[in-house]
Amino acid sequence: MKIVLTVIAVSLVFLTIACQTSEENITPATNTNSNSTNTTTTVKPSSQEIYDTFVRLTLKNSTGTSAMTIRKWLPTKTQIKIYWDGGRTTALLSALDKIMADMNVLNRYNKMIRTEVITEADIVINRVEVATHNSKYTSFQVSNSSVQGLTFTQWSSDAITKAVVWLSPTTLSILQNGVLRHELIHALGIGHTENTKSIMIPVLSSNNYDFNSFSILDQRMIQILSDNRVKQGNTEANISSVIKEYAAK
Ligand SMILES: [Zn+2]
Incomplete structure (x- = not known):
């Protein structure tokens, strides 16, 4: 099922992002907090905030109303290979390298690297018009071209096995x-x-976010999810002690 989240933001610049995770059955949700002006990415989140946000991000459906279980790449998968397909630019590849480096500091198990071989890619990025994208990835179709980005993930019972990121060429x-x-x-x-x-x-x-780095809150989110005690299929009850451990840091 498709998740589409749209909002009218008061911010100087704004965009909408939709995501697809095929197991969820979601109705559109609206974020009314986007006109907040007091948020910075360096504000230290409280322990409760870390706990609640991790649960929201990984253990709840899009509307936050029903429980899900953890999805993640296998800790034994030492490399996640990323291939940039259409619409690549030098500046964007440089941005990707910085993001991968930031991720790799936080995730000790799955190191993101770039590949130039599409057939070995775990994550494919495609920044092209919707029609071109859809004609190439018929199983990962974008139906709402007003969004700025979409990520399609596939997973087995054990782990995420593939992701395709679509980026709007007009962002x-x-x-x-x-x-x-x-x-x-x-x-x-x-x-x-x-x-x-x-x-x-x-x-x-x-x-309200410095796009050149991860906020402290997001750093914690990536660290918790990548901890090898957190496993695909886990519930909140399974991993609440692990989440609390990071939240207390
Ligand atoms: Zn999103």
């Missing part, structure tokens, strides 16, 4: 880095939150 340049960073977090198995200390809000604004 404002000042937002491209943020959209890419947001979508690559989706590719890890992370959903959306209403907490504007996270880049995983459905509506991004360059006003």
